[in-house]
Amino acid sequence: MSETIQNIVWHDSSISKEERREKNRHHSFILWFTGLSASGKSTVANSLARRLFDQGKQAFVLDGDNVRHGLNNDLGFDEHSRKENIRRIGEVSKLLVESGQIVLTAFISPYRADRQVVRELMEDGxxxxxxxxxxxxxxxRRDPKGLYKKARNQEISNFTGISAPYEEPLQAEIILDTVVFSIEDCVGQLTNFLMEKKCI
Structure with missing residues (x-):
């Protein structure tokens, strides 16, 4: 164990997660949106966040591109960097859950093992x-950012779905099919799901 780790001691907050939830009148948790680029992750996450906010709930979106402008701007897209990207986001998300927030993360997060690492950081539910x-x-076909075209032209390496793998979830809590359903339909499905789970 390094000297740095040995000399770090966790400092408990004077306000508990449960107190924050009680004040907010809702559970705090992570909705971890995963899927290919252009699948609709950020669009659905932001649409749901708007609905939750309008209902008086504390919700915040962590978007893959936005986070790479700051916190993770030192990371590339090789496998090691992708894993570190998700590890950092998992830790940030955990802090936001502690603060009583509903966290909506929109990241390709292509590897099951990395998503499992974040799941194991959190408590049940x-x-x-x-x-x-x-x-x-x-x-x-959608390709709103022109990334697939660049990947096909070999201008982008390690592009998920083209030159890098994507591992579909085996036991996702909910599946949104954005080929079949509109953004509004997907937000409705998520809202119903969260109400059934008594999260909101």
């Missing part, structure tokens, strides 16, 4: 995996 299901073909 605090990590809800949302698989935003959309075929590579449909994502490539």
């Amino acid at each position: 605090e990590f809800l995996e949302v698989y935003v299901k959309c075929s590579v073909e449909e994502c490539e």
